[in-house]
Amino acid sequence: GQNIDQPTEMTATEGAIVQINCTYQTSGFNGLFWYQQHAGEAPTFLSYNVLDGLEEKGRFSSFLSRSKGYSYLLLKELQMKDSASYLCAVSMFYNQGGKLIFGQGTELSVKP
Amino acid sequence: DAGVTQSPTHLIKTRGQHVTLRCSPISGHKSVSWYQQVLGQGPQFIFQYYEKEERGRGNFPDRFSARQFPNYSSELNVNALLLGDSALYLCASSLGLAGGNPYEQYFGPGTRLTVT
Numbered sequence: 001g002q003n004i005d006q007p008t009e010m011t012a013t014e015g016a017i018v019q020i021n022c023t024y025q026t027s028g029f030n031g032l033f034w035y036q037q038h039a040g041e042a043p044t045f046l047s048y049n050v051l052d053g054l055e056e057k058g059r060f061s062s063f064l065s066r067s068k069g070y071s072y073l074l075l076k077e078l079q080m081k082d083s084a085s086y087l088c089a090v091s092m093f094y095n096q097g098g099k100l101i102f103g104q105g106t107e108l109s110v111k112p
Numbered sequence: 113d114a115g116v117t118q119s120p121t122h123l124i125k126t127r128g129q130h131v132t133l134r135c136s137p138i139s140g141h142k143s144v145s146w147y148q149q150v151l152g153q154g155p156q157f158i159f160q161y162y163e164k165e166e167r168g169r170g171n172f173p174d175r176f177s178a179r180q181f182p183n184y185s186s187e188l189n190v191n192a193l194l195l196g197d198s199a200l201y202l203c204a205s206s207l208g209l210a211g212g213n214p215y216e217q218y219f220g221p222g223t224r225l226t227v228t
Contacts, residue, residue, distance in 0.1 A: 040200075040224075041221065042116075042219040042220055043155070087155075089154070099160060099170065102154030105152075105153070
């Protein structure tokens with residue numbers, strides 16, 4: 001089966017750093033995505049990892065360990081607008097439908 | 113350039129009815145995928161179409177069907193609606209086969225379907 005786990009909710013303070021973890025067990029793997037989704041809106045792309053290591057993009061960084069089936073998203077210098085749901089998703093190969101398998105999402109609340 | 117567009121934005125239907133949702137991909141994109149997102153959950157894969165052929169299907173009943181047209185737009189059809197079909201239906205567009213070049217999946221704003 002396919003299983004992706006991430007915490008349901010997290011709370012952090014404006015200006016702080018927060019790390020959102022994701023563990024996965026899937027029958028295939030063609031990379032791991034992080035998406036941000038504000039309430040009632042479409043997911044928007046944040047980051048993509050296919051090799052082990054850290055990818056940094058401005059205030060956002062994402063880490064992947066394929067051997068451990070583990071990833072995290074690091075958000076620095078938190079802003080109120082970062083309050084959103086953060087979705088971890090594993091991409092499958094095209095011969096497996098090319099689908100994205102999503103976790104349930106982590107609802108992040110940023111407080112003043 | 114326009115992004116992925118979906119219509120309608122919101123829809124209210126009654127149990128047992130049929131619904132058709134529409135998606136227009138980004139210009140030049142040949143693949144469309146459909147996802148269902150129930151409130152509080154991550155999106156669940158329904159279908160992928162590429163070059164008008166079904167290339168992937170998720171674990172959804174036969175009441176769900178889709179097709180892709182020569183202009184690469186797509187329709188998702190759901191028959192015999194159930195209360196549990198109430199969800200945000202997302203369309204994702206990609207240049208090639210999703211899962212070949214994963215960078216290229218872009219999501220539309222979604223259609224919010226409410227079944228009463």
